[in-house]
Each structure stands twice: as structure tokens, then as C-alpha cells.
Amino acid sequence: MAETEPDTAPETAEPPIQAEDLIGLNPSLSRSISQALDDGDDDAVNSLIEPLHYVEIANLLEQMHPESRRMFVEHHSSNFDPEILPELDENVRNEVAEILGINTLSTAVSMLESDDALNLLSTLEDSRRDSVMAAVPAAVRTALAEGLKFAEDSAGRLMQRDFVAVPAFWTVGETIDFLRDSVDLPNDFYDVFIVDPGHRPIGTVTLSRILRSKRPVQMDEIMQPEILSVPVTMDQEEVAYIFSQYHLVSAPVIDDGGRLIGVIMVDDVVEVIHEEAEEDFMRLGGVREDDLYAAVLDTGRSRFSWLFVNLGTALLASIVIGFFQGTIEQIVMLAVLMPIAASMGGNAGTQTLTVVVRAIAMKEITGANAGRVISKEILVGIFNGLMFAVIIGAAAWLWTGELPIGLVMAAAIIVTMFVAGLAGTAIPLGLSRTGVDPAVASGVFLTTITDVVAFCAFLGLASLFLL
Amino acid sequence: MAETEPDTAPETAEPPIQAEDLIGLNPSLSRSISQALDDGDDDAVNSLIEPLHYVEIANLLEQMHPESRRMFVEHHSSNFDPEILPELDENVRNEVAEILGINTLSTAVSMLESDDALNLLSTLEDSRRDSVMAAVPAAVRTALAEGLKFAEDSAGRLMQRDFVAVPAFWTVGETIDFLRDSVDLPNDFYDVFIVDPGHRPIGTVTLSRILRSKRPVQMDEIMQPEILSVPVTMDQEEVAYIFSQYHLVSAPVIDDGGRLIGVIMVDDVVEVIHEEAEEDFMRLGGVREDDLYAAVLDTGRSRFSWLFVNLGTALLASIVIGFFQGTIEQIVMLAVLMPIAASMGGNAGTQTLTVVVRAIAMKEITGANAGRVISKEILVGIFNGLMFAVIIGAAAWLWTGELPIGLVMAAAIIVTMFVAGLAGTAIPLGLSRTGVDPAVASGVFLTTITDVVAFCAFLGLASLFLL
Numbered sequence: 001m002a003e004t005e006p007d008t009a010p011e012t013a014e015p016p017i018q019a020e021d022l023i024g025l026n027p028s029l030s031r032s033i034s035q036a037l038d039d040g041d042d043d044a045v046n047s048l049i050e051p052l053h054y055v056e057i058a059n060l061l062e063q064m065h066p067e068s069r070r071m072f073v074e075h076h077s078s079n080f081d082p083e084i085l086p087e088l089d090e091n092v093r094n095e096v097a098e099i100l101g102i103n104t105l106s107t108a109v110s111m112l113e114s115d116d117a118l119n120l121l122s123t124l125e126d127s128r129r130d131s132v133m134a135a136v137p138a139a140v141r142t143a144l145a146e147g148l149k150f151a152e153d154s155a156g157r158l159m160q161r162d163f164v165a166v167p168a169f170w171t172v173g174e175t176i177d178f179l180r181d182s183v184d185l186p187n188d189f190y191d192v193f194i195v196d197p198g199h200r201p202i203g204t205v206t207l208s209r210i211l212r213s214k215r216p217v218q219m220d221e222i223m224q225p226e227i228l229s230v231p232v233t234m235d236q237e238e239v240a241y242i243f244s245q246y247h248l249v250s251a252p253v254i255d256d257g258g259r260l261i262g263v264i265m266v267d268d269v270v271e272v273i274h275e276e277a278e279e280d281f282m283r284l285g286g287v288r289e290d291d292l293y294a295a296v297l298d299t300g301r302s303r304f305s306w307l308f309v310n311l312g313t314a315l316l317a318s319i320v321i322g323f324f325q326g327t328i329e330q331i332v333m334l335a336v337l338m339p340i341a342a343s344m345g346g347n348a349g350t351q352t353l354t355v356v357v358r359a360i361a362m363k364e365i366t367g368a369n370a371g372r373v374i375s376k377e378i379l380v381g382i383f384n385g386l387m388f389a390v391i392i393g394a395a396a397w398l399w400t401g402e403l404p405i406g407l408v409m410a411a412a413i414i415v416t417m418f419v420a421g422l423a424g425t426a427i428p429l430g431l432s433r434t435g436v437d438p439a440v441a442s443g444v445f446l447t448t449i450t451d452v453v454a455f456c457a458f459l460g461l462a463s464l465f466l467l
Numbered sequence: 468m469a470e471t472e473p474d475t476a477p478e479t480a481e482p483p484i485q486a487e488d489l490i491g492l493n494p495s496l497s498r499s500i501s502q503a504l505d506d507g508d509d510d511a512v513n514s515l516i517e518p519l520h521y522v523e524i525a526n527l528l529e530q531m532h533p534e535s536r537r538m539f540v541e542h543h544s545s546n547f548d549p550e551i552l553p554e555l556d557e558n559v560r561n562e563v564a565e566i567l568g569i570n571t572l573s574t575a576v577s578m579l580e581s582d583d584a585l586n587l588l589s590t591l592e593d594s595r596r597d598s599v600m601a602a603v604p605a606a607v608r609t610a611l612a613e614g615l616k617f618a619e620d621s622a623g624r625l626m627q628r629d630f631v632a633v634p635a636f637w638t639v640g641e642t643i644d645f646l647r648d649s650v651d652l653p654n655d656f657y658d659v660f661i662v663d664p665g666h667r668p669i670g671t672v673t674l675s676r677i678l679r680s681k682r683p684v685q686m687d688e689i690m691q692p693e694i695l696s697v698p699v700t701m702d703q704e705e706v707a708y709i710f711s712q713y714h715l716v717s718a719p720v721i722d723d724g725g726r727l728i729g730v731i732m733v734d735d736v737v738e739v740i741h742e743e744a745e746e747d748f749m750r751l752g753g754v755r756e757d758d759l760y761a762a763v764l765d766t767g768r769s770r771f772s773w774l775f776v777n778l779g780t781a782l783l784a785s786i787v788i789g790f791f792q793g794t795i796e797q798i799v800m801l802a803v804l805m806p807i808a809a810s811m812g813g814n815a816g817t818q819t820l821t822v823v824v825r826a827i828a829m830k831e832i833t834g835a836n837a838g839r840v841i842s843k844e845i846l847v848g849i850f851n852g853l854m855f856a857v858i859i860g861a862a863a864w865l866w867t868g869e870l871p872i873g874l875v876m877a878a879a880i881i882v883t884m885f886v887a888g889l890a891g892t893a894i895p896l897g898l899s900r901t902g903v904d905p906a907v908a909s910g911v912f913l914t915t916i917t918d919v920v921a922f923c924a925f926l927g928l929a930s931l932f933l934l
Contacts (some may be wrong), residue, residue, distance in 0.1 A: 027834045034835070055712050063836045179678050188673045190657050190716070206655045207674035211646050244741055245522050247734045249657070249716075266733050267714045270740060274711060277744030278825060284751060285821025286814055292826050296843055300850035303818050307811065307851060311859065314810035321803045328795070328802050335795050335802035336788045339918075342806070343781035344774065347753055351770050354752025358745060359759050367494050368501075369530045376763055383767035384774060392778065451806075 025056040033060065037068050042075055058087035061096065062293060073099040082108035086116040090123050091293040097124055106135035109144070114161045115268060118147045122157070155239050156232040158272065159253040159262030162186035165193040166219060168202065173215030190265075191250050194223045199259045201229055201252040229254045230264060239264060240272040241363065280361055283439040284354065286310070309444055317342070317451040324459035327467060333400050334462050337409060341458045344388055345416035345450030352377045352424025353446055357438050360428055374425045381421025385414040404466055412458035416450060423449045492523040497530065504535050509542055525554035528563065529760060540566040549575030553583040557590050558760040564591055573602035576611070581628045582735060585614045589624070622706050623699040625739065626720040626729030629653035632660040633686060635669065640682030657732075658717050661690045666726045668696055668719040696721045697731060706731060707739040708830065747828055750906040751821065753777070776911055784809070784918040791926035794934060800867050801929050804876060808925045811855055812883035812917035819844045819891025820913055824905050827895055841892045848888025852881040871933055879925035883917060890916045 029048065036044035049057060061069055061084070069092070073080065077100050085093060085108055097105055105124075109117045109132055121129055121144060133141055143161065150156025164185060166175050175192060179185065192210065194203040203223030213222050228246065230239055230253050242248065243266055253262040282289055286306045291299045321328075321338070328335050356373065359365045365373055389410035397406030427445045428438035496515065503511035516524060528536055528551070536559070540547065544567050552560060552575055564572055572591075576584045576599055588596055588611060600608055610628065617623025631652060633642050642659060646652065659677065661670040670690030680689050695713065697706055697720045709715065710733055720729040749756055753773045758766045788795075788805070795802050823840065826832045832840055856877035864873030894912045895905035 030835050063833055189675050208656050244737045249734055267716055270711045273740050281748050281825055282821055286818050287821050292822055296846045300847045304851055307814055310814045314807040317806055318803050325799045329799045332792045332796045336785050339784055340781045347774055347777045351753050354754050355759055366530055368497050379763045380767045384771055
């Protein structure tokens, strides 16, 4: 699998150690498992997957041919590890859920941690979700129904409902005894929350601090009093922002009344950061969401709409060129050169746009520095505009043998790249001010503007000065 | 600051809770601090920043005008919180480091945790780093020099050198007594590592498990034996991959001999995930790195090289168009329509490229499914190629009144979008096989190919059938 990991290309003679060298799943094992499945040799399959982590089985399932996947799940539905399900891509997950059937699914949902169970349920098709909900034990159903009331992508969906909270007047000794004797605590936890009589969080104590304190010490003496509580309705993107800004390991989640109702752990936030980064990346590339595992028709249809919007941009550019047909008729070379101005404007604008869209997502642009960012990008546009005006102008002069064409080209490049810098900052800032996600729509507006400006400037100046 | 947060636009009447509502820094406070700085009122500045977290002071510094920043740092260098430094953008950090001077810097380096200190040192200018190293206490210097030997972006730079490791035969009681009595333990830790006599990690025990076990229980009875040890030379991107795939909270770091030498915590990995996601995002947009806080000239120069490479692409497209000057001379409308084919090809190819580049980075494409991904993207290309051939062909026919032009356009769109699907998968897969980062170079190759194919197909077919 060395071919899929260019970033760690060897800089010395020794090959770099890659994640694949440490983990259980490798291409040759994948092939052996496929072979055993094709042969119908269940024992061989079982012994091959036995040492694998559930994450690795999920990866294996994703990469399998749909037919092998069906066979695999059918033959192993009785001992199917529920932890595999939340790891699967949504498309693959629904496929697997269909094969597993309602009974196995409802057992899985009952066994998973609350955030994973909710995540799984929320991605199932509606009718399947209802059947699963009807099949789980009543206590689980109540908890899940409560969880499903929180908006998707909210802190409520992300949090664990199991946590440890003790009153401020307890001693370290009392707390340790409580921890030892309670049976329904989470498997692993890292902090103990301190709550007031209204069950509102007022501080945290890390387990290492409890372990290192004497038994008679009171909890509020060793607690970290400043804590950031996350409202249960907060969007997961905001939660991730807070965790990464403040290097949090866990954070309490509170309801409207400020009462502690759950805890979010940093490892759940890691997934959110991945998702949100992926979302921005995909949107910049004109894809609604990662569709690697989606069917051809679904993928084609979902990408169609973006291409259709872009077609509008392209048509607009064509209409602009259409105004100058007479000019092109007289100097055909203009048609040859005009895409250069449009391409430079589009690329320069995209550079600016990329930096600004990312800065908006990271909350790095505020009222205090927006003006400075815009002026800087305009200056960068003028700087590179001048550089490329010289280079491209000279190239056009040499190619056509006509100095005036070179001069018109140079002027068009300066105008276009100035506008690219301005539009690359103003469009995303303007969109985000009106509540539109700048990552989605900025690109279309930008290339529309840079194309129109480039063609207008180049062909317009040519009409004025060359005819 | 509502304008910078489009993703959480209100869906109900109630405004969504944003990170800004919870944290200490807000635009009006920023303005008050700037005002107090301008007035030279140090007491006011001090009382305004007193409640702020170091992360917030770092954000404040980044957003300040360079002049205010200088004033702020100069007036507060004596009580400058060292934790602020690692939080700063590299450009701002070097500016602040210059103002602080070697003495304050070396004190800061000695006080920071080992990974933060290394990170800070490695971004300082060479001469300043040497001076700081000369000024820190000898013990700190030795540890730092050792750390600097590890490659940048390796696990060795990411790890903490402080961790807790005990032998397998110790009891819970002995471990707890050891934790209570040791003075040089890390402030907060979440796991205790179990090591064999050769100091190789053989398991972990979470603190919650230690707390909930009886004192006479032996550590190896409660340890989690399967642990993934990270080699100290591993690239941070691989480390982040392992953490997020396996939902790790911490992982031991081992040297060549397999001995435990450090620990990486998930909160350090969160930063790496941010960095790596940002890197891919920036590269897709043609920017080497986030340059929001860089000077105009530096930004202009660093973006120039990417634009220059793209100029080559644009010139190649122009040369292709140049071959068909005779054809354009006879039917000028071709020059008006030709950018549409190129634009559709470029956009469709970029969609495919985005999904494939991301999948390569996430190690989701292996030998087992590469063929399937390529065939799927080609089918998607043909699907949308057929749809848009009908739409754009009809539009071209209506616009020009010439059915043959519509047919040539339709054929060119099908060819271009088929090639876009093929090139959008084949280019990144091929690049990564040769060890080049597909996020950096794929875009140029792709648009070169889609432009050349689009112009060749449209103008070539026009030459054959319309003249």
C-alpha cells in the first residue's frame, strides 16, 4: 500500500514506518479473506478475521466488492460485532443493516454506547429505524428517543450520558469509595465533575489528581474551577472549535437549566473535526459529500446539480465573449489568448478564496481585522498582477509579433488579478455575513466574476485600441 | 461576530449558541483593549486581559494591528504567559519572539511542556534559536537538543517525555503509593503504562480502572494488553491516522529498541489533524500554506510559483486553440462556445479529484478497490456527460440556429466529461504511486488535460464536420 501514502516518502535510505505496518489489516490479508469467502470456507474466514480490530473489519467491509460484502455479513451475522456499524461509511452501513435484519440491529443498538447508538439510528432509513426502536428494550428505547430529540450534529448527539459527578463537599476518600462501589459507571472516564445542589457543574477534578491526593482532602480544594460547559443544543462544529482551541480532553454538557446531563470526550470530537474538515474540502471541490461508496447513479445525480450551476457561469462567460464576435472576427488571435487571462484570474482568486474560507471557518477573521485582510489580498493581487502582466504581455508580444496585443494583454491581466484579490475576499466575507456557507457558494461567484472581468477587459480593451 | 459563522444559521427563531458566547474574548472587548493600548493605559489593559485564557490572548494578538501588537508585547513582556507562544501563528510568533528578546524567550522555553517547547524552538529563526538554547539551563538544553534530533513532524516532536510506567508485577496499592509519593510526574495523565524489564510497553491501565480496583490486585491482571506503540520516527500524519481510526486517547512512543520513551496524547493529535486537513485544503486551492498573517510580499511571492505553473497549463490550452485559428476565422461562434466545454470538463474532473484525493489521504483506496473506484468515476463522467450533452447541445443549437454546431458541442461534452472522470481518478492515484502528494499537483495536470481535450474535441470535430 506504499502507493497510497506519498507524504511519508522516504527521505533517507530507510523506508518510513507507516500506519499499515502496525495494524492488522493489509492488502494480502484482504485478498486471503476474499479468497476464503469465494471458496465458501467459513472456518478460514473466521480464523483470518479473528485477530482483527473492529475498525479493521469495518475498513475491510468498505473495500470489499458488494457481493463479497453480502456473503461476509450473511455468514457472520450471528457473531457480528456491533462496534463495526458506527465505523462504516453511511452507504455501506445501510447495505449491511439491510442484510443483518431488525433483530441483530436492535441487539447492536442496545449494546452500543449512547452516542454511537444514536449515530447509527439516525442514519438508518426511516422504516428500519422505527422497527429497530420497537424491538429494543423499553429502557433503551426511552433513552434513545430522548437522544433523537436533539438536533442532528448537536452536542446532544455527541455526548455520553454516563458520567461521574459528585458534590463539592465530598472528600477524596468518599469519592474513591463511591467509584469503587458503583456498578453502573462508564467503562473508562478521565474526569470527575463537581456539581452544586442544583446539579450544575462547577468544576472538574482529573483522576490523576484524585489518585495523588490524600483521602481527607475535600474535592472542591483540588478541583479546577474554571470549566467551559457546552449547551446541549450547540452545533458540533462549535463544540469541536472549543475543544481544539482550549485543548480540552472532556467537557460537561448542560441542559437549558444549566444542569449536567452528559459529557463529551475528545476522541468523539476527533471524528467531528475529521467530518467538518472533509465537508469544507469537499465543498471547495464542488462535491456535496464524500460519495466514494455511493452508487453510480446517486453520485451522478448529486454532482449534476453543482455542474448545472457552473454551467450558468460558463454560459455567462460565453455571452460576454459573444458581444465581441466582431472583434474576434478581425483578430482571431484574441480567441487564442483570451483563456489565459480568465485562467490566471480564476487561479489567483481561488488562492485568496481558499485562505479566506479557511480563516472564516477557524474564526480568524473578525470585525477587527476584516479590512486589513481585504486590503492585503488586493495588494497581493496587484503585486502578482504586475508580475504576470510583464511575463504574459511579453509572451503575447513575442507570439503575435504585435506589441499592442501584448500591452492589451498586460492591462487585462492587471485588472483581472486586482479584481480576483478583491472578489476572493469580499465574496466569502459577504456570503458568511448573510448566513450562507462560504465554502459552498464562493467558488461559483468567484469564477463568474473573474471570467466575466477577464473576457471584458481583454476583448474590450482590444476593441478600443486594436481595431 | 455572527457574520463569520454561517453554518449555524438559525433554523428556529432562537439564535444558536456559538463558541463566542461561551468564551472570554469578543469584538467589543478587543476594541476596548485596543483603545486602552492606544491611550497608553497599562492598568486598564491589565485589568481587561486578566480574565482571558492564554488561548484568547493569542487570538487577540493575531488579530491586532502590528503596531498595537508591538506595544502590547513590549508593555507586558515581564508577565507574558509562555503558554501564549505555541498558540500563535508562525508569522506572528516570530514577530513576538523578536520583541520579547532572548531572556524572556529562554525562560518561556524552560517553562513549557517538552512538545510545546520543541515546537516553539523549531519555528524560531536559526540565530535566535541558538541564542535561546545557549541561555536555558543545561538540563533543559540537553533534553531539547535530543528532541530537536527527531525529524520535524515526527512522533518524537509530538510526544511528552513525562509519563508513568510501572512493572507488571506491581499491585494497584503499590502503584497508587508510587503515584502519591513521586514529585516529578506530569500534571495530568490518563493512563499508566506497564513495561517489561527491558522497559518495553506491554499494556496500559486507565486511571479509572486503577481507582476502581482493590489494592492487592496485580497490575497485569487489569491491564489492557493489546496496545499500539508508535515508533518515534513515525510521521505525525500517520500518528493522527492511527489515533482517529482506533479512537485512542493516548499511545506509548518507542525507540528503535522498542523501549518506551514518551507518550502522545489525543489533544496534541487534534492539532495535527487540524494542520493536516488545512494542508490538504490549502493545496487543493493552490496555496502552499495558510498565509493569512504573512506580509504582502511574502504572500505574493509564495503564491507566484503556483500561478506560474498554472500559466504553463493556460499557454498549452492557447497553443491547442492556435492550431484551429483557421476554423475559428470561418465560424467565430466556436470561440464563443469553446470555454463551455473546457469549464464543464474542469469542474467535473475537480469533483472526482476531490473525492479521490481525500480517499487517498484517508487510506480508503487500496489495491483491492482502486479498479472499482476508477470504473465508477468513468461511469459517473459518462452519465453526466450524456445529460449535459443534451442540455448544452440543445442550447448551442438554439443560440446559433445551427443543428450541426449543437451536435459537435454535444459530442465534445461527452468526450471531455468521460476523460475528466478518468483523469480525475488516474492522476491522483498515479501521482501517489510515484510518491508525489496528490493534493499538490493533481489540479494542474487535471485542468491541463481537460482543457486540451475539450478544445481539441470541440474545435477538431468542428473542423471535420462543419467546414
